[in-house]
Amino acid sequence: MIKLVPLAALGLGLGACVPTTPPTYLVAPSSLTADIRDPGYSPVTAGIQNYDVVEPLDWRELNRRVAPGANPERGDSDDAARRGR
Known part of the structure; x- marks a missing residue:
């Protein structure tokens, strides 16, 4: 319980430093x-x-x-079986 009190005080102290409204450049259209x-x-x-x-x-x-x-229209075939060999 004793360690919890300083931690709560630190949290409240830091929370007081936070601005309550966001900066205008963040909410401006x-x-x-x-x-x-x-x-x-x-x-x-x-x-x-x-x-x-x-x-x-x-x-x-x-x-x-x-x-x-390869150019299939020109007949660039190296396949011997296709040419009949």
Whole structure:
């Protein structure tokens, strides 16, 4: 109990140093002359692509399409089985 009294006195002493109102720069409104954009409507499904089921493709050809530096239209294939060897 004796240790509690100085601790309470310290708390009350520090509480008296706290300002009762917040500083005006914290509660002041923002600039009233600033331009405000109206929120535009954007549908929930905007930018979504339709991924339908397709037939299976050759995995070698798919790898060639995504390989860096390959040009599938030009026939840059190194696959011997695809060329008939």
